Amino acid sequence: MPAQKDPVSDVLQLREQGLTDNLIAEEMRKKGYSPQQVNSAIAQADASADTGGMDMGNFNVPAQAGFQGQGYPAYGGGMPAAPTAPASTDDANLYERIEETVEGMIDEKWDELIGEVKKIVEWKEKMEDALKKIQTDVDKLKEDFKLLHQGVLGRLEEYDTKMGDVDTELKAVGKVFKDVVPQFVDNVKELSSITKGMKKKGE
Numbered sequence: 001m002p003a004q005k006d007p008v009s010d011v012l013q014l015r016e017q018g019l020t021d022n023l024i025a026e027e028m029r030k031k032g033y034s035p036q037q038v039n040s041a042i043a044q045a046d047a048s049a050d051t052g053g054m055d056m057g058n059f060n061v062p063a064q065a066g067f068q069g070q071g072y073p074a075y076g077g078g079m080p081a082a083p084t085a086p087a088s089t090d091d092a093n094l095y096e097r098i099e100e101t102v103e104g105m106i107d108e109k110w111d112e113l114i115g116e117v118k119k120i121v122e123w124k125e126k127m128e129d130a131l132k133k134i135q136t137d138v139d140k141l142k143e144d145f146k147l148l149h150q151g152v153l154g155r156l157e158e159y160d161t162k163m164g165d166v167d168t169e170l171k172a173v174g175k176v177f178k179d180v181v182p183q184f185v186d187n188v189k190e191l192s193s194i195t196k197g198m199k200k201k202g203e
Contacts, residue, residue, distance in 0.1 A: 011041045011045040012045050014028075021042055024042065028041065
């Protein structure tokens with residue numbers, strides 16, 4: 001039965017685990033101790049801690065508000081609360097593990113961010129190279145078009161020149177025909193007359 005156990009030892013054991021008086025009282029009640037036993041055990045544990053382990057069981061304390069039994073302060077009464085037990089090694093290790101975990105998560109996320117930034121920088125460099133190549137191709141295309149334009153203009157000028165020469169030649173030929181054709185017509189008429197005369201003599 002829980003009543004046969006030493007409640008003071010249980011309180012001291014729970015304090016060594018870093019529990020506060022409120023949590024100790026709750027754990028003691030779960031073990032079957034009555035509120036009076038819990039208050040008495042906590043008071044004896046406080047007195048033992050203050051006197052370096054001296055037995056305070058028969059030490060009579062004048063009755064005051066908030067005191068019970070043989071002078072032990074009631075749990076939650078007017079006596080100052082017992083100092084909280086220092087954090088245990090397990091708590092310190094827990095904090096260290098939490099800190100290491102958080103730092104690990106931050107480092108991991110930072111590495112992921114750096115990786116994404118590197119990808120963006122690489123993409124930017126590729127895009128800049130592609131734009132430079134496109135600009136080079138456009139400049140070359142402009143130069144080729146300029147040469148083609150100059151070639152076409154040169155051909156047109158040459159064609160205009162040749163057409164001007166042909167026009168001049170045609171005019172010269174037309175002038176020649178204008179001078180030659182009337183004489184040619186007269187010669188044809190004269191030849192026709194001669195031919196007719198020769199036919200008459202032959203008859």
